Every structure is written in C-alpha cells, then in structure tokens.
Amino acid sequence: MKKLNYLIAFSLLVVLSILIHNCTGTGETANIEEAAKKVYVKPGSYDELYAFMSGGFNGQLSVYGLPSGRLLKNISVFSQNPETGYGYSEETKNMLMTSYGFIPWDDAHHPVLSKTNGEQDGRWIFINGNNTPRVARIDLRNFETEEIIEIPNSAGNHGSPFLTENTEYVVASTRFSIPVPNKDVSINSYKENFKGTISFISVDKNGDMNLAFQILVPGLDYDLAHAGVGPSHGWAFFTTYNSEQANSLLEINASQNDKDFIAAVNWKKAEEYLKAGKGKIVQTEFYNNEFNESTHSAISKKMNSVVVLNPKECPGLIYYIPTPKSPHGVDVDPSGEYIVAGGKLATVIPVHSFSKMMKAIEGKKFDGEFDGIPILKYEEVIAGEVQNPGLGPLHTEFDGNGYAYTSAFLSSEIVKWKLGTWEVVDRVPTYYSIGHLMIPGGDSRKPYGKYAIALNKITKDRYLPTGPELAQSAQLYDISGNKMKLLLDFPTIGEPHYAQAIPAEILMKNSNKIYQIEKNKNPYAVKSEKETRVERKGNEVHIYLSATRSHFKPDNIEGIKVGDKVYWHVTNLEQDWDIPHGFTVKGLNNSELLVMPGQTKTIVWTPLKSGIYPFYCTDFCSALHQEMQGYVRVSEANSNTKVTFN
Ligand code: RUQ
Ligand code: CUA
Numbered sequence: 001m002k003k004l005n006y007l008i009a010f011s012l013l014v015v016l017s018i019l020i021h022n023c024t025g026t027g028e029t030a031n032i033e034e035a036a037k038k039v040y041v042k043p044g045s046y047d048e049l050y051a052f053m054s055g056g057f058n059g060q061l062s063v064y065g066l067p068s069g070r071l072l073k074n075i076s077v078f079s080q081n082p083e084t085g086y087g088y089s090e091e092t093k094n095m096l097m098t099s100y101g102f103i104p105w106d107d108a109h110h111p112v113l114s115k116t117n118g119e120q121d122g123r124w125i126f127i128n129g130n131n132t133p134r135v136a137r138i139d140l141r142n143f144e145t146e147e148i149i150e151i152p153n154s155a156g157n158h159g160s161p162f163l164t165e166n167t168e169y170v171v172a173s174t175r176f177s178i179p180v181p182n183k184d185v186s187i188n189s190y191k192e193n194f195k196g197t198i199s200f201i202s203v204d205k206n207g208d209m210n211l212a213f214q215i216l217v218p219g220l221d222y223d224l225a226h227a228g229v230g231p232s233h234g235w236a237f238f239t240t241y242n243s244e245q246a247n248s249l250l251e252i253n254a255s256q257n258d259k260d261f262i263a264a265v266n267w268k269k270a271e272e273y274l275k276a277g278k279g280k281i282v283q284t285e286f287y288n289n290e291f292n293e294s295t296h297s298a299i300s301k302k303m304n305s306v307v308v309l310n311p312k313e314c315p316g317l318i319y320y321i322p323t324p325k326s327p328h329g330v331d332v333d334p335s336g337e338y339i340v341a342g343g344k345l346a347t348v349i350p351v352h353s354f355s356k357m358m359k360a361i362e363g364k365k366f367d368g369e370f371d372g373i374p375i376l377k378y379e380e381v382i383a384g385e386v387q388n389p390g391l392g393p394l395h396t397e398f399d400g401n402g403y404a405y406t407s408a409f410l411s412s413e414i415v416k417w418k419l420g421t422w423e424v425v426d427r428v429p430t431y432y433s434i435g436h437l438m439i440p441g442g443d444s445r446k447p448y449g450k451y452a453i454a455l456n457k458i459t460k461d462r463y464l465p466t467g468p469e470l471a472q473s474a475q476l477y478d479i480s481g482n483k484m485k486l487l488l489d490f491p492t493i494g495e496p497h498y499a500q501a502i503p504a505e506i507l508m509k510n511s512n513k514i515y516q517i518e519k520n521k522n523p524y525a526v527k528s529e530k531e532t533r534v535e536r537k538g539n540e541v542h543i544y545l546s547a548t549r550s551h552f553k554p555d556n557i558e559g560i561k562v563g564d565k566v567y568w569h570v571t572n573l574e575q576d577w578d579i580p581h582g583f584t585v586k587g588l589n590n591s592e593l594l595v596m597p598g599q600t601k602t603i604v605w606t607p608l609k610s611g612i613y614p615f616y617c618t619d620f621c622s623a624l625h626q627e628m629q630g631y632v633r634v635s636e637a638n639s640n641t642k643v644t645f646n
Contacts, residue, residue: 095145233470553646
C-alpha cells in the first residue's frame, strides 16, 4: 500500500515537473545538455584552448583550459609567490627590483599574446604592472616570467601592454599625469605642471625589451590602447579621459565635457623623427630585469636615460579624435579600418574610420587644438555609431565574421553588432557587471571566434558563498551561431581584468618538459652528487645540495652557527618531466623552494637558535617522498663545531 502511494506521488511529481518545464520552455533542458556537451572535456583529454587570465590585484597570471574552465597554472609575475619561492629565492629576487626598491606586488590588468602579421604566434605573453609601472614578458615554452621592464615618467601603467602588428613594440600609456620629471609641486598646479607619457618598448627577436622612446603628451588620463593592423599598421590609438584636467573628485569634475579624445599616434613617423635627431635624452631611473634560462637567475640592470619626443616639435606625430564620453576601451577590428571606442558614459558606440582619419588629416579638417595637438573633426572621422549599445559600453572584441561584441558594464550584457551597418543583432545578460570580454584571438587579425568570455566584476550569488570575499566570475558563451548562448560559469582567482586565449596546439608543441642539467650554468649548481658540499666563508655558509628521488645529499650537516647566513643551493638532478622537488627547513624565515628538473634555486636562512633542524622535500615525488629528509645541526655562535656533511 505504501509502495502504491509512493508510486502515485512519484508519477504526479513527474507530470508536474514536465508541466513546469513546458511552462518555462522545453528548450531549457536541451540547452543544458547541449551546453554540458560543449564544455565537457572528458577525463584524460585536453582542452581546446589555453586561456590566460590576469590575476588583477594578485599580481599574477593564471592559465585555464577552455572550454572546461579548469585552472592549469598560476604564473608568478609581479608578486612574490611562497609556493615556488618566486621573488624569495636569490635567483628570482632581482625580477622585482625597481627604481623604488624591491616591490613584491603589483596590480596586473592586461595579458596580451605576441603577434606576427597581426596574428597570435605563441611566443610570449605580456602583462602590465599598473601600480609601479612595469611590463612583464612571459615565455610560453616554460610558462615563466622572463623579463620585467620598468617604465619611468609614468604613473598607473594602465593603457598597457598593447602590441604592434609584429610585436615590434609594446605600447603603454600612463593613466595618471604627473610632473615629468617628477617634482614636489602643489597638486593644484595640475594644468601647468602635469604631463602624460606614451611609451614604446621595442621587442627584439629573442624577446628582449628596451624602452625605445617616450612621447610627452598633455596632462590627461590615458586609459587604454590598441595598435593598428593592416592599413593602420604604423599607428597606435589611446583613449583619454579627464580632458577637463581636473585633479580632484574626477567622478564629477572629469565628466563635464561631452567628448574626450582618442590620441592617434603615428609611430612610424616617431621613428623618422628619432632618426632625424628630434629625440631629447632625458635623465631618469628605471630597471630592466631579465631571467637567464641557463643560469636560472635574474639580472637587474639599472637604466639612466630615455629618449623623449615632444609633439610640439614633431608635427604630424599625434592627432586627437573627439570621442564621447569618458572613453575607456579602444579596439581595432581585424581589417585595421575601424577603431571602436567604449564610452563609460556614452549612449552610443562611436566607430572611427582609419581611412577617413587619413583623409581628414590630409585635408586638415581640424577643430582647433589641445595643448598644441590638432583635434580632428568628429564628423570627418566617424564611420558610424552603434545605437542602443547597452549602458556603459567598455570593450569590444571581434569574431572575424564581420561582427563585434561589446561589453556593457551598467546594463551587464554583451551586445553583438554588425560592422558596417552598426546594427545590434543580439544581446545576452552577464552575471554581473561585465568589464572586459574576450574572444580567443578576438583582438588579432585572425580571431578564432567560437567562444566569448565575460570577465565580470561582481559575483554575488553565482557560487557557494565563501564569506565576504567571493571568487571572481567568468562566463563562457558559445558565439558560433547567430545567437550567443551561455555555456558555463567558472570562478577565477584575483580579478581577471582582461584575458587572452590561443588554440592549444600552437603552444603545446613547444612546451618545455625539463631543463637540461648539462646546460645549467647557475654558479651554485651541482651536476652530480659528487659535487655536493658545504663551504663556510666567514659568517656565510653555502650548502650545495642535490635532490633526486628520494633523498637529499648531503642529509646530515653540522657546523652551522646561530647568526650565520645559510645559503641552501638546491639542484634538482632529475631529468624527467613533472618531477619537481621541494625544499624547506624548520624555522625557515623565508619561503619554500620548488625546484624543477635540472634547475638550481637558492634560499637564504638565518637560524636564530641552536639545536637540530629537520629539512624535507615538500612535493610528493615518489613512494619514498616521506623519506626525503635530512638534519642540520645549529650550534651556538661561539661554539667550535666544525663543518661536516655526509
Ligand atoms: S580595465 S574593465 Cu583595467 Cu582593462 Cu577595462
Ligand atoms: Cu622530493 Cu618529495
């Protein structure tokens, strides 16, 4: 009887749920299945794309697989990472040197993949440090930061790092204008004393970055940038806001003017002016830090000057394009003809035409000037305005099939529109308050299309609550059809301002598996266990330690004294993929080390008390990982324990 009741109740529930489903539309279940299929990467198989998401205020860059949204790695860039010892180990500390000293943190916004002919080439990815202006280059064979260059005369390196068509230059603009060179003046003297700079960092074929030149520009806020491609190759575009030149309460005082500007910079012309000797050498101070793959160590170089061009002495170098209203993003379409701006307070998306701009320049269709820079007439440059684009349009990416996708922060949606007709053809909500969006290759000449990712600023109720701080919310949309379809939510760490993605096969084939031990030129490396040793030099003790499954050599060390500066030089002798060894010692007043196969890393320890200290491997490397341990004896400062080791 009970069973029968249960059966009746159950069938009622089924009928009811079918009815409810019919009310909400039968498509939904099918869509969920369809969506699940599209993002499901079955165990043991690979994702289709690598995605690189900035960590924002965590100063790192994280790597995800798409479409699954699985986190693969967190690359240390501007912030110390105790997990690997980045920024703590002797070899990596120099990566974080700046003219303000050692800075162990930054705010990273825009990862940008290197390009050849305007297409992703998979060599490097660049990312900006916003706070203490820097640009980092990450090598995509090792997925490690290889170089960081500081940008002088800049404050808030936000419009950065955007690349020219063949990665000739990384372009970077300052967000805050400041006195150049910086000096102690009244903040009220903004209009007279504050200037902006736009920087061009050259990149050679090995990736080496050099600050090629800077352009001194009027004191505004420079926000974002993109370089031209195809016909517009040779130009770079920078949004500005605060054409009011306010120095306080910008939310009101910098929102007065109907239009601000896009600065169009002719960098080919800049090169000509430099050749003609128009650049002035300005004394300044900045650091260029480079990690050497064979010594496994970073070297810091202090630079003392930069070449600066002044637009007043270089006619034709910069034009201002009026753009409504407090523009934020500026994006160039794959053809190189359209320059799309996002106005935080604008009611349309203005799309400028590169060819019209060139004609307007030729015909001198100017509307006065701003601080010596000619302002082009809006109507002479505009190609079209996208009407009803959502509220607070910010950033635009392209699918390569004639459509553009713009993020709208205030109305929290992605708006799809057609290039050329400017009509909106689709819109989808995002949860919540989208900032950037990303289409794989969507800023290049050859978008991969297929997906769009919303990088949302606000998470609210999307995931299980985790107290006041929530993970950030990314959302994956299928854009292969006429209508965008939400496929997946996945949390990200830090704040993913911007992201880039690239087909997996481009990177996979170059991915490095080990560092060859015979090529290890670290001066503290050991090439075999025979070379391991302990050496005292006054108050410094150098321990040359080898790590291999499943022991350290030496593993009994005596003769260390309180107050010594103990250098643990750990070489991982393994030559097998995915066999790192970790190292730590009790009371280590520093971070651990994670040492990759064939690599040497050094951590400094200052023992404060005498006694016996165990050390061990922190990375579960073998069945006898727990046996991978040792002891070090620390004696009082005045003791006469001799240095011994086994
Ligand atoms: S920003 S939400 Cu730092 Cu790139 Cu536009
Ligand atoms: Cu080596 Cu665990």
